Amino acid sequence: MTDIPLDTMAGAVARPRRDIGLKARYAAERRFRIYGVIAISVGLAFLAIMLITIVSKGYTAFWQTTVTLPISFDEKVIDPSNKRATDPSVLIKANYPKLAENALVAKLGIDPANKPMMLKLKGFLSEGARVQLRDIVSADPSVIGTTRDVNILAAANLDSAFKGQIDLSVDEARRKVSNQQIDWMNKLKADGVMAEHFNTGLFTYGASSRPETSGMGVAIIGSFYMMVIVLVLALPIGVAASIYLEEFAKKNRFTDLIEVNINNLAAVPSIVFGLLGLAVFINFLGMPRSAAFVGGLVLTLMTLPTIIIATRAALAAVPPSIRSAALGLGASKMQMVFQHILPLAAPGILTGTIIGLARALGETAPLLLIGMVAFVADYPKTPFDPATALPVQIYMWANEAERAFVERMSGAIIILLVFLMAMNITAIVLRRRFERRW
Amino acid sequence: RDQIQVAGSSTVLPYAKIVAEQFGETFTNFKTPVVESGGSGAGIKEFCKGVGEDTIDIANSSRPIKKDELKSCADAGVKEVQEVRIGYDGIVFATDIKGPDWALVPADIYKALAAKLVVDGKLVDNPNTKWNQVNPALPDWDIAAYIPGEKHGTREVFETKLLDAGCDKAALKAAGIADDKEIGKTCIAIRKDGKAVDIDGDYTETLARIDSNKTGVGVFGLAFYENNADKLKVATVEGIVPSTETIATGKYPVSRPLFFYVKKAHLGVVPGLKEYVEFFLDDQMIGPESPLAQYGLVSAPDAERQGQRDAFAAGKTM
Amino acid sequence: MNIMTEQSLENAVGDKMNAKSNEVIKMRGDKVGVFYGEKQALFDVNLDVRQNQVTALIGPSGCGKSTFLRCLNRMNDTIDSARVTGKITLDEDDIYDKNIDVVELRARVGMVFQKPNPFPKSIYENVAYGPRIHGLAKRKSDMDQIVESSLKKAAIWNEVKDRLQEPGTGLSGGQQQRLCIARAIAVSPEVILMDEPCSALDPIATARVEELIDELRQNYTIVIVTHSMQQAARVSQRTAMFHLGYLVEEGATDKMFTNPDDKRTQDYITGRFG
Amino acid sequence: MNIMTEQSLENAVGDKMNAKSNEVIKMRGDKVGVFYGEKQALFDVNLDVRQNQVTALIGPSGCGKSTFLRCLNRMNDTIDSARVTGKITLDEDDIYDKNIDVVELRARVGMVFQKPNPFPKSIYENVAYGPRIHGLAKRKSDMDQIVESSLKKAAIWNEVKDRLQEPGTGLSGGQQQRLCIARAIAVSPEVILMDEPCSALDPIATARVEELIDELRQNYTIVIVTHSMQQAARVSQRTAMFHLGYLVEEGATDKMFTNPDDKRTQDYITGRFG
């Protein structure tokens, strides 16, 4: 396109000419354009602010402090009375944290008899060590009696201290980390034993009451299930409904009613869809509570109006001449719609899908009443098992008293946005492919 | 169904979470219970829907179940409900850590937050705008109190234990309100001019408000305060510093019990339910040294805890 | 299958018109009226379209030619406000009957619109679309052949043969018009309705299209709207003159152009109208 | 203001052509080339458009007439893939100059497109649109007058006077074409570019438009694309013949039609081309 700045007035024109108010019109043009630039800048500026706020708060969540300790899997601690051959529950109930504590004590050179010191050690390592060490042992009981280097998670407070998020100027009694612990931390840091690692746990752990062992694993799976369900149901149903209403339905009172109805559904507060889900899917159809499947259905109903509105607008924007051309060749209406109109309306449909899914991905309220705003520690195997969702995890972490969760929450938001972008990218690429000016 | 389902109060949620997590870690043959949040009302509603696989087993509540609710429970077939009191939740006032020390009495709170006060024998709209107008010992701060919204059970405690307690009923009567009911109503009516801000969210929201308004006073749960002691400074009420001890002994006036309700019919039916409740009631969980206490739950006295255990073991229903 | 092959056409060209067979009435309009909303655009038109003949519709702009044409393959159905009265038959079947399948009707009665409306697809796809939905080509090579022969017949092959994959909307006005002709004949309908098919064509292209029409007539039936009296005289066997929504006169082209019954026809043909 | 009033036109009609004034060159194309993407559609066209004359562009379909026409008021700017080289002047100002103002240019050089494209607005609004944006009518009554006279000139007034508020898209093909002519002349541009303005018109309407062109020529400059040699001969003073993107020959219409220099022109005019 030969794009010539429109705002330069024709200076070279010599002869006096008819006054068509060009000056004012150009000013209007310029203003209009500037409004456009301003509008986009406003949008992008807000986006930037939001992203900066989120990322600057949350990026630290992707690192987690661990202490590498040589754990000796001491038989005396794990199985003092040597009954594990007969009673497998011994290995489950064993005092694993003690193993970690012993290793730490040895590392720091504390006298185990020094009770006050030992007391201060409490809360240095994560309680999650229990599960971590137990898993090692149950995977391979032969480790008992040997020594092995294990990365033990530091407790959340130490993690915060390590990342420098704890204000050390506050009175020691008011902090969750004592000066002694800080000293130990610095010592371990200097030894290179205590360090930050990439926090894979954030992606793999389920919910937990301990910040350091809580992760988005269950939420990611839950959201994934739900988004698949929403996509698989809402997109085809939405497009089908729009096609019916826009292309086939006779224009009469009844279809007006449906149209108004659908627009109206878009304004129904999302929690009401939760009520509906509770009444219909759980109470009436007897589906399980807290299940991603029900969540997906509820979000589908919530997303449908958005997709339908966008699709109908896109269908209506296809010029009638294309329709006549297809029909005139003996295409049936179905063929006309699916082979000509739909491809041309695809960008609008995809936009509706992007916006609808973005909302479905970020909603908590409708999930509240169907039991998905919950503490779920175990991975769901199927969409019918209890699960949570990304926004739910964010919401729940946002309400946690422990500060370390705030960081995790921001990290979770970043994950959600990445999830969203990943989801959108296909749609955006497709949309670009279908876009056509005629 | 092989998983325990719990729903209800978001105040009890953190405790239930800790228990559920440890339960799952200890009893590896059972799945970790699912603990929903959603408010006591909604939890009890789900609880009272009936008996069977597709109903929940436990409802957490930050208030005792109501007669009405029990009745509809029974109507739906949930005839045997076991009540478990897990401990107490202290309700504290706190300000930003940089602020001065606060010592409150219920009357201060009443005078600062009531909608109408008796001034010179007449009932007028609350004229106080600064704390030191209420009580010269308090700082010269604009009144800005972040109090629990009406959806919260805490609000009720706040009204009865502070406003009602601090209310000068005699003065009200003198001002011409004869009806006791009317007096009660006036006592707990909170001003609506923006000085008292309802918070329907959680305490994190209150904390955020204090963060953004350093001269605000917020109402928190004790547990929340303890977890954020580096940001908040707690106020004494009637000279008592709130702590697990002062609350447990009943010296600190503002606290409320926390409960959960178990569907007895499910006890042998849902795998692990019985074990879960027993695990919850164990001193390892709700004793004074337990993780719940560390988190901020105020343990009930020893005898009361034992009583709860016994009652549960005996299968006592409401 | 019924594809027009080059040969069959060539054979046909040799035939002389058989007066008998030409009297078969392919389509018949009986008291056709069309309303756009309240407004009536066509009044009581009785018109026969004879098989293997070219019927030309003439008349001043806005007299209802396109409207009548669109009735013949029920394209008026797509205009919300349009309502058709009267009866139209194709091979004696009422095309507005409930049992008739419009899609099949339109496959049998093809149309070239007044305003060229290529699909925003490649030139190849534009032509291949019809044969594809009607299953006229079994193989890719068959399709290529149909596309090529259709484009050749529409006298546009040379211009587009190197750019078959480019969008049909990037063609010049006249090229689009010929593309639309190619597209319509590619499905080899029994009746072809052409609404001013040569309006944007130069004389040579026009001549080629006229030749095409003459060829097609051997096997098909054609109705053409034209503003050029010369063209009507050249290509058609029968002519119908419309005016203000009425069919003024209809008859053999020779007679119409030499000795019309109606004064208006005469005036119009001689350019005295208005 | 410069509204064409009936009188001024009537006065102008009386004037005889002044040989001198006609030699003023209103627009000049200098080595104009146009590319659509990679493909060159127009090659080195040098063509002068003389003031108060009608220049006809002829040539086979797809030869670049519309492309050249669109260069003259920079409508090619709106096609993403189009690129123009060379120089075009209007009153000696380079219209592709950075300083030139396209809006003013297009207000001075108006255009009637090949495919009628009425706005989806009422007929009245279609015509009033141009005058309104240019502020050519102060009062409602002025506007009414402009609309009426434009429609009258385009020979469509009688057909639409009762339905001015109905949408322009509900008109017949020929009516739409005349509406677009009316729309273009309503802003009284200095140069009017008409791309086959009579393609969908019957002979009488065509004659009326040709009359209009002849009238307009007195005050304006007109470039017209046409496929009808007769029309070119009737209305134009100068004719330019395009072929395959090249300007083959250009000259006085009389000469072009009687004694062309180029063989291709001769072939084309006599219909032997192709």
Add this chain to the structure above:
Amino acid sequence: MSSLLVLAIIIAIGVVAFVIGRQRAAAQDTGKVKPHSRAHYHGWWAFLLAVLPAVLLLAVWDIGSSFYLDRHIHAALPERTADSKVASEALDASLVKSLAKGLRRLDAGTPLPATFAELQPLLIAKGVALASDTQDYMIPIAVDANTVQDRLGLFGAVVTFALSIAGAFYALRQIAPRARARNNVERLMLWGLLAASTIAILTTVGIVLSMLFQTITFFESVSPMSFFFGTVWDPRFAAAGSGGSQGQFGLIPLLAGTLYIAAVALLVAVPVGLMSAVYMSEYASRSVRSVVKPALELLAGIPTIVYGIFAVVTLGPFLRDLSAALTGGSPFIQGQSIFTAGLVMGVMLIPVVSSLSDDIITAVPRAMRDGSLGLGATRSETIKRVILPAALPGIVGAILLTASRAIGETMIVVLAAGVAANLTANPFEAMTTITVKIVNQLTGDLEFNSPQTLVAFALGLTLFALTLVMNIVALYIVRKYREQYE
């Protein structure tokens, strides 16, 4: 046989029917008669007839047999007596069902112990956790239930296959050159489309029904007059209400807040979004647009709670301090205000307007632009007078969607504008919305069958009616001003 397997087999039958149908139709096309439908339509018709009725039957059969099984189990259970070990018959049956399910996990041929005590370890070894209340008498019932279920399943499968094959044969028999297979297939598709659009209706019915009864109950204790025309929202809580202090449920402050906040949000989102759309589609280069559009769409994907927190922590205090600095002392913008909430919500909604409008604007044919530009209109005139009117239905749709979202939003309002139901005209003060109250009344500690909770349903229905009116008006506007290009 598991339903999934049956389904797979039915589909396989359908595929076979498709292939045969297509071939038969192709074979019949000898060129003598013009076939009505293409061969693959015959194939599809055969497929559909083979699959659809069978699948329907399968679904019905599955539901029916699970009912039957339930009855069967209930009938087999011993009479209930006062000392029954299990609390209710329903629980009894569910224990049997999970036992039956567990038994299926046992290896075939394992001898079945007679008591649960012996059975349990076997099951645990297979990873089946069973309730401790399972009784010995349930074991034979469970075994029997499994046999019955197997038999039902098998019978059902046979019947379905028969139906499927019958359907296929019927369709294949019908194949003839003039058979209207395409119409049949398309009619079914049309029914499918129609069914899809009725989902919206069903949703509405569901929503209304799930709120109606509680609403009626609510109005039994609170008069509609005081609800609809009350200007004070102070529901109190049932807990304290023991003293009989009935709250006040005035809708007006909430309604005002809803409309006010939505209006502010629209004032932000619509101009910004529309201008962005116009700029992206008409001015910006392709590359700019392809970056900006998805970037703006991210705004719609940020969870609303994040916006809320942003409003509380950053924007609210900033605006308050700014206003304090402006007046040099007391801030006129409160930390929580309609303005803040509307602003933040508007930002969130920008992409809803911008992206949808952008698509519609891009879809306006170029001939429209050319027509206007060719007359000497500037770009902006073209946009304002030709393109936007032509794109109006889509744009109104986008704006409606925006308004809807604004009305239905909770989290942002809770955090940015608060929950206090004030009635004020000052946009810089706190107010709250209907939606917020719906959520709060439903999720609090309030007693669930008190008017305090039930009012949420009344609010929900009221909002529903309100937005219905809004949409009817919008439909009318679109109808009136719509400009349909060719």
